Amino acid sequence: MTIEYPSRSDTPRSHLPFSPATRVGDxxxxxxxxxxxxxxxIVSDTFEGxxxxxxxxLRKVLEDANSxxxxxxxxxxxxxxxxxxxEFxxxxxxxxSAPFPARTTITNCLGPNLRYEIDCVAVVRKD
Structure with a gap:
């Protein structure tokens, strides 16, 4: 099975050693x-921002991977x-929306520079 690393030039990037997304099959x-x-x-803001x-x-990274x-x-x-x-x-x-994805939420974490972070598993859109 092929492993792909979908991204485009306008995909948000980190200076840290990881890919925005990895696709394996669907x-x-x-x-x-x-x-x-x-x-x-990092763009500091209110929690909501x-x-x-x-x-x-996350939406942009998913779009780059056809999801x-x-x-x-x-x-x-x-x-x-x-x-x-x-508020979260x-x-x-x-x-x-319902039915919601499976979810884990961890609180009282992250360093002082970030208020929120999200990762996910998704499936490829069948257009």
């Missing part, structure tokens, strides 16, 4: 997406401050 494994610009520079930017980065948010089967979410969990759940429902 499965896409997306690395953690945070509130960063195209060069991987960082979460929305992170999910928009989208409706084809996500699992998410892992990292919320730095537990007091943001109520409210915003999450705007991007993912």
């Amino acid at each position: 499965l896409i494994f997306v690395s953690g997406q945070a509130s960063v610009d195209l060069t991987g520079k 960082e979460m929305r930017r992170s999910i928009e980065n 989208d948010l409706s084809h996500v089967v699992q998410t892992r979410n990292y919320v730095r401050d537990s007091e943001d969990v109520i 759940n409210r915003i999450y429902r705007e991007y993912f």
Whole structure:
């Protein structure tokens, strides 16, 4: 089976040693997406701003791999401050709908520069 690393020049990148996504067959494994610009520079914001930017980065990486948010089967979410969990759940429902993907949420994590990060497993869209 072939392993691919789909990305385009306008895919958000990190200076750290990982690929934005890895595709194996019809499965896409997306690395953690945070509130960063195209060069991987952290864009600090409110929790809501960082979460929305992170999910928009996730959306872009999925598009590059011929998928989208409706084809996500699992998410892992990292919320730095537990007091943001109520807002996290409210915003999450705007991007993912029932039946929701399988989900893990870890709180009280991440360093001081990030409020939120998300990674996922998705399937390729069958157009």
